[in-house]
Amino acid sequence: MKGKRAIVTGGGSGIGAAIATSLLAEGVRVTLMGRSLERLEKQQALLMGEVAIQVCDVADEASVKAAFAAAGGVDILVNNAGQVETAPLARTSLETWQRLLQVNLTGTFLCCREALPGMLEQGFGRIINVASTAALRGYAYVAAYSAAKHGVLGLTRSLALELAKKGDLTVNAVCPGYTETEIVENAIATIQAKTGRSAAEARAELAASNPQGRLIQPEEVAAAVLWLARRESGSITGQAIAVSGGETM
Structure with missing residues (x-):
């Protein structure tokens, strides 16, 4: 994996930071993307390896286009940026519904779309969408989030089939509890x-x-992402890998 280029959205903390750490340990060049420059700079200072940062709001098409153009190419895309908010459906505003779909689902779509041309040209690519067990089952009081994450899984499966004969390109989802x-x-x-x-x-x-x-610990999610990112995992595509201690099967 040495020398491969990775983009990790939501890379300023938590699961994104753990994924970046695991990729860097394999010699991957990593670009962290997120909305907060301060948080990205703080994480960049903590990481060892070749790390770049780009401010990016995945819910904004222009921001995504600019950030990916500045990053200059990607072999491994990890769509990790996400947002959750809890409320009974009857008290879920349209603004909340649209915002959670925009960040969790549309953001994943926008980033995939920007990464694909380069991956198709080079005949190699790994797209790993960090979904959630909420993509595999329902939870009370998070209807908007669950709907968005179910959408991410549908996007993952459809795109995997679309790319199956286009080279060594795979698309998978990791679903942490x-x-x-x-x-x-x-x-x-x-x-x-x-x-x-x-x-x-x-x-x-x-x-x-x-x-x-x-x-679950962030490093456990990162280990699953790293496995899917390897060239040796080329036959694994369209899958939802649950990292949940057996909560979903």
């Missing part, structure tokens, strides 16, 4: 605020959905 990230910390805070439970109780409630009784 509750992972030790800022998103889960926010979920814990929400549970505390709405139920009066302690942080430990809220954390235990989320961990209980995993048959192993724990939260």
Whole structure:
């Protein structure tokens, strides 16, 4: 993998940062993309290896086009940027619905579209979409997020078939369960605020959905992404790899 070029969206923290670390360890040149320059610069300083950064709002077509043009080519695209918000459907505004679809689903589409011409020209490419177990099953109070992630999985499967005879190009999804990230910390805070439970109780409630009784670590998700990114994984395409301790099968 040495010398390959990777773009990781949402690369400023959490799963994205762990994925960048694993790719860099293999000699991959990584470009981190995200909305916050400050967060990207902080992560860049922490990582060892050839790391570039590009400010990019994946929900904005012009921003995506500019960021990918500046990055200058990609062999491995990891669509990791995402956003979640909880609410009963009856209290989910149209603005929230559209924003979550725009970030989670349309953002993935826009990034795939920008990466594809170069991948097709060179006859090699790996697209790995970080979805969620919410792409594989429903969860209460996250209808917009779940709908978006189900859409990401549909996009993954359709694009995989579209590219199957176009060279060594694969498209897969990695579907983590509750992972030790800022998103889960926010979920814990929400549970505390709405139920009066302690942080430990809220954390235990989320961990209980995993048959192993724990939260997933970002490095575990990164390991699955790295496996799919390898040339040796060329026969694996259109798949949804659950990293969830057996929560989904």
